[in-house]
Amino acid sequence: MEAVFERYGVRVVAISSDTPESAAHHRGRDGLSIPLLSDPQLRVITDYGLLHRKGIAFKTFFVFGVPLGYPAGFREMAIPTSILVDEEGMIRWIDQAEDYRLRGDEARIIAALEGCFG
Amino acid sequence: MTLTLFAVGLSSLAWLHYLWLIPQERVPERPLLHSALQLIALLGSIVGFLLGGHHGWVSLGCGIPVVWMGGLWFWLLTQARLPDGEITVHVGSPLRPFTTVDADGVCWSTDSLQHQRVLLKFFRGHW
Numbered sequence: 509m510e511a512v513f514e515r516y517g518v519r520v521v522a523i524s525s526d527t528p529e530s531a532a533h534h535r536g537r538d539g540l541s542i543p544l545l546s547d548p549q550l551r552v553i554t555d556y557g558l559l560h561r562k563g564i565a566f567k568t569f570f571v572f573g574v575p576l577g578y579p580a581g582f583r584e585m586a587i588p589t590s591i592l593v594d595e596e597g598m599i600r601w602i603d604q605a606e607d608y609r610l611r612g613d614e615a616r617i618i619a620a621l622e623g624c625f626g
Numbered sequence: 627m628t629l630t631l632f633a634v635g636l637s638s639l640a641w642l643h644y645l646w647l648i649p650q651e652r653v654p655e656r657p658l659l660h661s662a663l664q665l666i667a668l669l670g671s672i673v674g675f676l677l678g679g680h681h682g683w684v685s686l687g688c689g690i691p692v693v694w695m696g697g698l699w700f701w702l703l704t705q706a707r708l709p710d711g712e713i714t715v716h717v718g719s720p721l722r723p724f725t726t727v728d729a730d731g732v733c734w735s736t737d738s739l740q741h742q743r744v745l746l747k748f749f750r751g752h753w
Contacts, residue, residue, distance in 0.1 A: 518743040523726070524751035531729035534752040544729040552724045557714040558748050564705055575645050579702070586748040589713065593721045593744040602717055607706045609653050617745070625743065 510541075512618055516625045518592075523547055525585045553586045560587045592620055600624040630674030630688040637667035637695045661703070664696040721746070 513520055523545035526534065531544040547553050563585035568577035592601040601620040603613075640663035647653050654660075671689035715722055721744075725735040 513745070516743065518745050519739070520745045520747065521739070522747040522749055524749050526751040528727055528729050528731045530752050535729050537752075543734070545726050545734055546729065547726050552726055553748060555714065555722060555724065556748065557712040560750075562705075563750055564702070575648055579698070585750045588750060589748040591715065591721070591746040591748075593739070593746060595741050595743050597720050597740070599715055599717055599719055599721060602713070602715070604713070607655070609706050 509614060509617070512621065516621045518621065518625070521545065523552060523586070525550055525553060525583075547586075550584055550586075556589075558587045558589050560585050590617065592624060594624065628674075629677065630671050630685040630692070633667040633670035633674060633692045634688050636663055636670065637692050640664055640667070641695055641699070657703070661699070664699045667692050668696040 520542045522540075522542055524531070525547055526544070527548045528546045531546050534540065535544050545552075550559060553559050561584050562582050565580050565583045566577045567580040568575050570576070587604060590601075590603040591599055594600050601624055603616060603620070640660045644653070644657065644660050671685070671692040675685040675689045677685075721736060721739070723736045725733065728734045
């Protein structure tokens with residue numbers, strides 16, 4: 509989707525409850541180029557009303573590219589949410605996941621970009 | 627015993643296929659096929675154990691991981707639904723300013739987003 513974001517001149521920034529160390533590890537493991545922000549105290553996440561108190565924490569390891577792991581308790585984390593902001597700082601689109609298994613749908617994001625900035 | 631071994635293989639295959647889909651972001655919204663395979667594996671392990679005869683202890687040994695994998699599968703599905711949030715921003719409102727740190731521990735502020743189009747993604751974190 510990098511090309512799509514470039515086409516619309518959109519910068520992507522991600523934030524989670526990971527510590528900076530975990531975020532740095534995640535960035536290196538998955539080869540991410542976008543800024544990963546840390547909110548381990550859940551201050552920003554709570555301020556936005558996106559706190560999920562009973563999120564499942566997983567211990568994960570990769571075997572031949574397949575993630576294997578097991579649930580390792582519950583922890584507080586963000587409800588996956590995408591917020592599209594224009595150059596004037598106004599929110600143009602919000603998308604929230606209803607299911608922790610599902611990531612942001614590419615087609616929905618592209619449609620939102622086209623609708624807001626097309 | 628063969629049936630129970632088949633059940634172990636089927637349950638493992640269903641799990642591995644589903645896990646393989648995750649990094650590709652192709653997780654099915656309704657994992658009916660994977661759920662059906664887990665159910666078949668569970669039934670197969672039960673029938674295999676009952677028909678195990680003098681190999682019953684082998685069937686039991688194989689059946690336990692099938693029950694564990696199947697039980698974990700369905701339990702995770704019951705936990706999938708996210709709570710209704712109480713999001714404090716809405717379309718048409720300004721982005722709520724905040725400061726935090728990035729992955730390098732450097733201070734970061736929404737001030738750096740001025741005059742830019744931004745997709746701000748809140749996510750659950752590493753896994």
